[in-house]
Amino acid sequence: MTSKIKRGVSLYSFQEEMFLGKMTPEDCMAFAASIGAHGIEILPEQNMPTFPNITDAQIGQWQDMLARHAAHFTCYDMFLDTKLRKDRLMSDEEQIESILRDLKLCNRLGIRNMRILIFVRPDILEKCVPYAEQYDVHMGVEVHAPWYLDHAWILRTIEVADRLKTKHLGILPDMGIFMKHYPPAFRARFERQGARPEVAQFIVDSHEQKIMCEYTIYEVAVKMGGNKAEVAMAETLRHAPFANPKRIGDFAPYFRHIQAKFYEMTPDCTDPSLAYDEVIPQLVKAGWEGTLSSEYEGNRWIQDVEEVDSREQVRRQHVMFERLIAQAEAEVEPA
Amino acid sequence: MFDKFLIQPASLRNTGPADAPTGFAFEAKLGYYRGLGLSMIEELNVSIDGESLAREAVTFDEGPGPITLDAMETAYDRRWAFGAPATISVAHPGGFPEGEHRLTFQQKLRVSYLPFPSFNTDDKVLSL
Numbered sequence: 001m002t003s004k005i006k007r008g009v010s011l012y013s014f015q016e017e018m019f020l021g022k023m024t025p026e027d028c029m030a031f032a033a034s035i036g037a038h039g040i041e042i043l044p045e046q047n048m049p050t051f052p053n054i055t056d057a058q059i060g061q062w063q064d065m066l067a068r069h070a071a072h073f074t075c076y077d078m079f080l081d082t083k084l085r086k087d088r089l090m091s092d093e094e095q096i097e098s099i100l101r102d103l104k105l106c107n108r109l110g111i112r113n114m115r116i117l118i119f120v121r122p123d124i125l126e127k128c129v130p131y132a133e134q135y136d137v138h139m140g141v142e143v144h145a146p147w148y149l150d151h152a153w154i155l156r157t158i159e160v161a162d163r164l165k166t167k168h169l170g171i172l173p174d175m176g177i178f179m180k181h182y183p184p185a186f187r188a189r190f191e192r193q194g195a196r197p198e199v200a201q202f203i204v205d206s207h208e209q210k211i212m213c214e215y216t217i218y219e220v221a222v223k224m225g226g227n228k229a230e231v232a233m234a235e236t237l238r239h240a241p242f243a244n245p246k247r248i249g250d251f252a253p254y255f256r257h258i259q260a261k262f263y264e265m266t267p268d269c270t271d272p273s274l275a276y277d278e279v280i281p282q283l284v285k286a287g288w289e290g291t292l293s294s295e296y297e298g299n300r301w302i303q304d305v306e307e308v309d310s311r312e313q314v315r316r317q318h319v320m321f322e323r324l325i326a327q328a329e330a331e332v333e334p335a
Numbered sequence: 336m337f338d339k340f341l342i343q344p345a346s347l348r349n350t351g352p353a354d355a356p357t358g359f360a361f362e363a364k365l366g367y368y369r370g371l372g373l374s375m376i377e378e379l380n381v382s383i384d385g386e387s388l389a390r391e392a393v394t395f396d397e398g399p400g401p402i403t404l405d406a407m408e409t410a411y412d413r414r415w416a417f418g419a420p421a422t423i424s425v426a427h428p429g430g431f432p433e434g435e436h437r438l439t440f441q442q443k444l445r446v447s448y449l450p451f452p453s454f455n456t457d458d459k460v461l462s463l
Contacts, residue, residue, distance in 0.1 A: 015368045019337055019418040045369040049416040083447040084374055086408050119448045300336055 001332055003325050004289035005280075007318055008032070008039025008074045010259065011047050013296035016308040018046075029069045031311050035318050039074035039291040040066065041115075041257075044105060052101060059108055074291045075113040075172075075257045076106040076137075080120055092124060099128045107135035113257045115172050116141045122156040125169055129160075132168035138256055140172025148177045148243035149251050158254060170254035174295070176261040177243040180275040182207040183263040185301040186236060192305065193229035203234050213237035245278040249286035256290045258283075263298040265316035269323070276324055284328035292321055337366045341457035342440050343420055349430030349463065356430025358392075359463075362420035366442055366455025370417045373402070373410040377452065378443035381425050383436050388425055397421040435462045 009032040017023035023031075025047050029040055044051045048058070066072055080098055082090045090098070099120075106114050114132075116125065116139050125139060132139050141157045143149055154171060161169040182204045191200055199220060206216040213234075220226040220234040262271055294317050299308040343362040351357030365371060379395060381388045394401040397415045401424060407413075415421055423440065431438075438461050444453040 012368065019364065019368075020340065021418065043369055046417045049370070049419065051370065051414070051416075079369065079447075081372060081375060081447050083445045084372060084411065086374065086377075086445070117448050303337070304339065 001284065001287075001329060003284045003329050004287065005283060005321075005325055006039055006291045007037045007321055008041060008291040009037045009294040009314055010041035010043070010075070010077070012041070012043060012077070013294050013314050014310045015046070016299035016303060016310055026065050026068075029065060029071050031314075033069040033071050035315050037294065037314075037318055038069075038071045039293060040071050041075040041077065041259075041291075041293045042073060042109075042111075043077040044102075045077075045079050052105070054105060054108070056108075062109065073109060073111045074293060075115055075140075076102065076109065076111045077115040078102040078106075078117065080117055082119075092127070095120075095124050096127050099124070100131050103128070103131050103135045103137050103139075106137050112136060113138050113140060113172070115257070115259065118142045118144050118147055118153070122153075122160050125157065126160045126164065129164055129166050129169050133166065137168065139169050140255055140257060141170070142172050142174055142259065143177060144174040145176040145179065146239045146241050148241055149173065149247050150243075158251075161254065170256070171251065172255055172257050172259065173248065173251070174259040174261050175274055175276065175279065176297075177241055178245055178275045178279055179240045179273055180242050180278075181273050182240065183273040183301070185264045185298055186233070189301050189304065190229045190233035193232075194227055195229040195233050196227075199224060199226060199230045200233060203230075203237065207237055207240060210242060213240070242275070245275055245282050248279060248282045249288075252283070252286040252288045258290060258292050259295045260292045260317065260321075261295045261297060262313070262317055263301060265313050265320065267316075269316040269319040271317070271320060276320060280321070280324040281328040281332060284325065285332045294318070336368065336453075336455060337364065338455050338457050340364060341366055341442070341455060342438060342459050342461075344459055344461055346420070347431060347438070347461050347463060350424060351430070357428060358424060358426040359431040360422055360424040361438070361440075363423050363440055363457075364418060364420055365415045365444075366457075367444060367446075367453070368417065370414045370419075371444060371446075373397070373407040373413040373415060375445040375447075376407055376415065376442065377445050378441070379404060379423060380439075380441040380443070381423065382439040382441075383427075383432065385437065385439070388427065392426040394424045395421060396424070431461075431463050433463070435460050
């Protein structure tokens with residue numbers, strides 16, 4: 001069966017080069033287009049220096065930039081500064097006002113998907129649904145590790161969407177929830193920071209066996225007398241779940257965009273950690289229509305020792321996407 | 336995040352009269368993958384050779400003009416943009432000490448979605 005999956009990138013992927021002034025957003029866009037990833041996900045708070053004050057002229061410049069590269073926007077990553085003030089949290093009204101500000105800008109940019117940070121309360125989002133409908137923006141709560149699709153916090157959002165019968169509230173999976181193997185880049189950095197290889201191997205083995213993290217953390221911290229780097233490495237297991245790829249099809253009606261998180265790609269274009277080979281067939285089988293949007297997050301694990309090449313990492317991920325989508329199209333029987 | 340890229344080493348300079356500096360300044364970036372409102376930057380700690388300088392001695396300027404850390408707490412309309420250098424000025428009679436010294440710059444950020452504050456630290460041996 002033919003898949004309706006589209007390929008794109010989040011500008012988040014190029015944060016290292018943009019931070020260092022080596023790439024502009026337009027450079028990222030041109031590169032994405034060059035590898036056939038025409039869908040662009042933006043973080044206005046990263047990519048628009050005058051945020052939240054964006055003029056129509058600036059929006060026109062972004063649209064011209066997209067046109068020059070035959071690209072289009074796919075998703076707007078919002079933030080919510082509930083701790084804006086030191087003395088108190090934002091009130092509910094202030095939170096709704098902030099989200100409304102983003103929905104309006106999202107609409108002005110012509111974007112119909114918004115990544116909602118996972119910590120935003122479902123009851124706040126419920127109050128934003130009328131605005132999301134008015135501005136025709138799908139609010140997708142980011143299902144980010146250590147949460148997972150069936151987590152009770154996520155089910156609260158699903159419950160609200162079902163009860164309101166709205167198409168403008170749902171989820172937005174981050175593929176970090178499918179961590180089948182512990183990322184070699186994580187391990188290498190902890191070893192550089194002083195983790196002993198045998199302790200690092202114990203942590204990797206525990207993750208491989210899917211032992212519940214607290215057993216491993218206690219073992220490393222107390223019984224093995226773990227040093228700071230070893231305990232920190234063990235604690236990453238709290239954020240390293242392997243959710244069941246077979247469940248993603250069941251949630252497909254609730255999401256239109258995917259943050260294709262990854263930490264590293266091998267030279268032969270495979271992901272040593274995240275189970276894309278199990279997830280993509282499920283998406284194809286479900287007939288899911290949306291964008292796989294690269295979210296490279298490996299820079300922070302290697303920037304202490306080497307120059308980051310986000311372009312090459314993203315390129316390899318897209319070679320993998322094309323391969324896995326084609327394989328799934330060949331293998332999956334039409335429903 | 337971005338720890339080793341925070342201090343812009345070539346930007347270190349003395350401030351005040353050349354023959355009697357009253358302090359020093361350098362350019363620095365925010366260790367975060369997005370910009371942040373100034374009210375959420377809780378601390379900008381500057382140390383020389385491991386000795387922390389007073390919070391009151393530090394001022395910050397992302398463009399519109401210098402502001403104290405205390406005033407930043409309620410500067411709701413100002414932001415430190417992603418990847419953009421800002422000026423960190425430190426009142427320090429005599430300026431940056433002569434010869435090589437370790438300059439440490441630590442940021443404490445209030446990131447709303449994190450249960451704990453975010454710290455970024457850069458540490459460089461510099462001389463004027």
